Amino acid sequence: QSALTQPPSASGSPGQSVTISCTGSSSDVGGHIYVSWYQQHPGKAPKLIIYEVNKRPSGVPDRFSGSKSGNTASLTVSGLRPEDEADYYCTSNAGSNNVFGTGTKVTVL
């Protein structure tokens, strides 16, 4: 199955912003609004932080925001905090399947 493409790593200093891209195709990311993002700390289960491109579940800080343009979705983390250091995965519905991105490790310098 074709995974969505994410940069392997991204970094920023505390207080700065970092943006992660997630590139797919018109069959997945570009075809609808069902793009979600998960944050995963080492040894923990994924945590939903964005769904339907730009919606935040209850309790997720507004420092996390999502957007989409064509076949590429993006996650922006503003005002970086040390606890934001984690792996981030995008995922999109793709017809009868749900595909994940390759993952991006965010480092807070």
Next chain:
Amino acid sequence: QITLKESGPTLVRPTQTLTLTCTLSGFSLTTPGEGVGWFRQPPGKAPEWLALIYWDDDARYSPFLKTRLMVTKDTSKNQVTLTLTNMDPMDAAMYYCAHRLMTTVNAYDYWGQGALVTVAS
């Protein structure tokens, strides 16, 4: 408060069948709209969606695993069971169950802690 917990064997032999149970708390699969998904994640790799079962027994499967996968539910026990046949070392992973966010598609807002499965003879 919604919680999910996976249980099952930590070691499975090649060609055997894996059976994992997800015990639910804080919600019921008798409620219209509810659903539980299954995922797996090999060490150091991205998660992979496996299946989703709805309150009405409708089940969806990954097209790449659908011939080997089955998900069922037992509402009297508040449990969902995943069965994966013909296990291979490539199936070794952390297996998670998760609660489907009811208002949308492909979003899961509560996850279990995971069950680590090794495949070896």
